[in-house]
Amino acid sequence: MIxxxxxxxxxxxxxxxxxxxxxxxxxxxxxxxxTSIIATPHHNNGSYENKKHEILEKVEELNSxxxxxxxxxxxxxxxEPRIYGELLEDYQKDEIVTLNVGGQYLFIELPSGHVPRYTxxxxxxxxxxxxxxxIVHPERNSELIQNPxxxxxxxxxxxxxxxxxxxxxxxxxxxxxxxxxxxxxxxLTHFIASDAHNVSNRSFKITEALDEIEKRxxxxxxxxxxxxxxLLVDRKSVYKEIPEKVKRRKVxxxx
Numbered sequence: 001m002i003x004x005x006x007x008x009x010x011x012x013x014x015x016x017x018x019x020x021x022x023x024x025x026x027x028x029x030x031x032x033x034x035t036s037i038i039a040t041p042h043h044n045n046g047s048y049e050n051k052k053h054e055i056l057e058k059v060e061e062l063n064s065x066x067x068x069x070x071x072x073x074x075x076x077x078x079x080e081p082r083i084y085g086e087l088l089e090d091y092q093k094d095e096i097v098t099l100n101v102g103g104q105y106l107f108i109e110l111p112s113g114h115v116p117r118y119t120x121x122x123x124x125x126x127x128x129x130x131x132x133x134x135i136v137h138p139e140r141n142s143e144l145i146q147n148p149x150x151x152x153x154x155x156x157x158x159x160x161x162x163x164x165x166x167x168x169x170x171x172x173x174x175x176x177x178x179x180x181x182x183x184x185x186x187x188l189t190h191f192i193a194s195d196a197h198n199v200s201n202r203s204f205k206i207t208e209a210l211d212e213i214e215k216r217x218x219x220x221x222x223x224x225x226x227x228x229x230x231l232l233v234d235r236k237s238v239y240k241e242i243p244e245k246v247k248r249r250k251v252x253x254x255x
Contacts, residue, residue: 002036002229003029003206004099005107005136005162005193008075009058012050013042015197019065024199026066026073032204036233038078038099040107045082051095055079076233077101080136082109083116088125098131103235105160108133114143115150123159134160137195138188139167139180148182148246155188155243162191165209166202184213184221187241191232192225 007015008025016022029037039059041050059077066073079097081087090096091106099105106126110119126133135154138144138161144151155161166172167180183189192213194204214222228238 001033001206001226002038002233003034003194003196003204004038004078004191004229004232005040005080005164005195006037006204007039007041007195007197008037009039009041009055009062012054012058013048015041019062021198022062023065023069023071025196025203026071028199029196029204030071030073032207034073034204034206036074036076038076038233040078040080040099042109043079043081043096044084045080045109050079052079052097052101053094055097056101078107080107080109082111083119083122085118085122087122088129091129091131099134100233100235103232104130104132105232106131106133107136107162108159109136110138110141110144112141115141120154120157123154124157127158132158132160134162134191136162137164137167139163139176139183140172145175145179148179148186148188151183151188152186152243152245160190160238160240161188162193163189164195165192165205166195168192168209168212169205171205181216182246184217186244186246188243188246190225190238190240191228193229 010016010019010022042048043050055077059075062075078099123133163180167176170177196204210222231238
């Protein structure tokens with residue numbers, strides 16, 4: 001199993017703080033059946049700056065230590081840039097890392113409270129540059145919770161999304177779990193990943209999330225998410241069902 005979103009690199013963001021933290025996360029990932037992790041440190045989110053060359057160095061260092069410690073886990077490079085207007089310019093400057101460097105898929109993090117007005121245009125421009133944007137944890141964005149049609153429009157126009165395993169498993173509360181399941185039901189998400197930061201309050205929970213998905217929607221839906229992660233790493237086109245608008249009786253409250 002592949003986890004495409006994880007903060008396992010030590011000492012560069014709010015994830016693992018030490019190499020010991022990284023090792024603890026790696027061992028827990030292996031216990032969950034994870035064989036590869038894309039390390040996706042925060043970038044340009046107001047607190048952390050992690051440019052491409054720094055991430056590549058950290059990934060190489062961590063893989064070396066995992067090999068020495070005989071932990072059967074492989075780390076791949078990635079990045080979690082917060083959306084900003086000059087993102088494509090920085091990509092041209094070789095400061096932005098696509099997932100599994102060299103691939104077409106690029107994480108985009110939105111602010112937690114709103115969707116910037118330029119989002120649709122920037123996601124369009126990203127696609128014009130031959131890249132596929134993946135919006136991370138949309139289920140935790142309060143504007144998207146209130147206005148899921150915004151999510152529908154972005155996906156309809158070519159963006160992909162990744163929902164957090166802990167959201168599906170209920171660790172962020174009932175409202176976010178409910179919205180996560182609505183996104184799955186409406187074909188508005190394409191990946192389930194951990195967004196793990198540590199082994200205590202922000203761990204992997206992927207197996208738990210996939211169990212919940214299998215119980216509700218059957219094993220084929222589980223295969224879609226696990227195979228999409230593999231296709232992404234292999235730099236191939238992922239499976240996409242036709243997106244639908246979220247069907248809901250009432251608007252969820254802001255969390």
